[in-house]
Amino acid sequence: MKPISTERLIIREFRPNDLGEIYRILDVELKFKDSSEQDSSIAQRKKWLEWTIQSYEQNRLLLNPPYGDHAIVLKDSMQLVGTCGLVPVLAPLGLIPYYRYMADAIDTECNYPEVGLFCAITSHYQCRGFAYEASMGLIDYAFSKLKLKRIVGITKQYNNPSIAVLKRLGMRIETMPGHKWMQVVGFLENNLNTDGKTNKMAG
Ligand SMILES: CC(C)(COP(=O)(O)OP(=O)(O)OC[C@H]1O[C@@H](n2cnc3c(N)ncnc32)[C@H](O)[C@@H]1OP(=O)(O)O)[C@@H](O)C(=O)NCCC(=O)NCCS
Numbered sequence: 519m520k521p522i523s524t525e526r527l528i529i530r531e532f533r534p535n536d537l538g539e540i541y542r543i544l545d546v547e548l549k550f551k552d553s554s555e556q557d558s559s560i561a562q563r564k565k566w567l568e569w570t571i572q573s574y575e576q577n578r579l580l581l582n583p584p585y586g587d588h589a590i591v592l593k594d595s596m597q598l599v600g601t602c603g604l605v606p607v608l609a610p611l612g613l614i615p616y617y618r619y620m621a622d623a624i625d626t627e628c629n630y631p632e633v634g635l636f637c638a639i640t641s642h643y644q645c646r647g648f649a650y651e652a653s654m655g656l657i658d659y660a661f662s663k664l665k666l667k668r669i670v671g672i673t674k675q676y677n678n679p680s681i682a683v684l685k686r687l688g689m690r691i692e693t694m695p696g697h698k699w700m701q702v703v704g705f706l707e708n709n710l711n712t713d714g715k716t717n718k719m720a721g
Contacts, residue, residue, distance in 0.1 A: 519574070519584035522655040523593070527648065529602060529655050531574050532589050537567050539598045540589070543640045550638060583633065583664055590639070590652045600639035602652045604660060607634040607670055609700055614692045616705065620668070632670045633660065637683070649683045657687065661708040671704035 522529040532540065537560070544550045545558040556562060573586050583604060590600040611617040611630040623630055635656060637649045660666040671687070673680040675695055681702055685691060689704030 519588065519659070522659055524651050524655040526593055527651055527655065528591050528593055528596075529588050529652055530591065532567060532570055532587065532601075534567065534571065536589055536598055537564055540567065540601060543598070543600060544638060547641055548638055583660075587636070590637075590648065592643075599643045599648060600637065600652070602635070602637040602649075602656060604656060604669075605634045605636050607632040607672065609670075609672065609703075611670075611703070613694060613697075613700075614703060616690060616692050617703075620705070620707065632668060633666055635669055635671045637680075644679070649679075650686050653683060653687055657706065665708075667708055669706050669708075671706075672700055673702045673704075674699070675701040677702070 519531065521531075541560050541563040545560070545563055549558065551558070570586050574584065576582075577584055577586070585604050585606055587601045587603045589598050590602055591598050608629045608631055610626065610628065611621070611632065612623040612626045612628060617623055617630070621630065635653055637653055639648050639652075657669055660669055671680075671684045671689060673684065675681075675693065681691065681704075684702070684704035687704070687706060689706045692703050692705070694700055694703070
């Protein structure tokens, strides 16, 4: 994916020399884990980074969407302050009445494929609107370039900053408090003009 430029940020592909900083942000500082099988070693983060970088080219060759983490850097200093990206989602979204209505999804047992949004910002730079700004950049790209119909954000009910970002993005928020990992889901629909231009986003 070509870099996305917003008012204060550039969202670009990761490079091998980002390892130290993204390890510090995700593993040391935020202690972020995608699964219980993931450890917080720099060796594991290095494998992740290599896989992430290789996937850019492979996704391009396979004509896949540009899934995967991308670096968020400050325009004025080029400092790496976080990561964001589009992720494939496979989730039992038919459990959510709004989704059943919007996507004509009547089955509550099946998983439905959607495209999700992910973002993490280093603690020192949180609460300055960077997650919102980076997410808006990705949404603009996904809606205007990829012509994506819908984007989702899934988070836990205790993750108030993440929920605040989803709300500020204009997402329709649905909750499933009893669910193990799909407790809060934000939906944003892409309303296209008949000429194919995105003119409005609605939650
Ligand atoms: C979620 C995260 C990306 C937000 O990053 P950020 O750059 O601080 O986000 P923004 O500055 O754009 O917005 C933060 C919002 O959270 C709100 N917020 C911050 N701390 C909060 C708290 N403890 N309770 C409620 N709201 C809170 C802010 O007020 C702001 O909302 P507003 O714009 O309506 O005022 C960041 O907290 C993070 O990296 N968390 C760890 C990784 C993570 O959980 N990612 C989401 C995975 S689904």
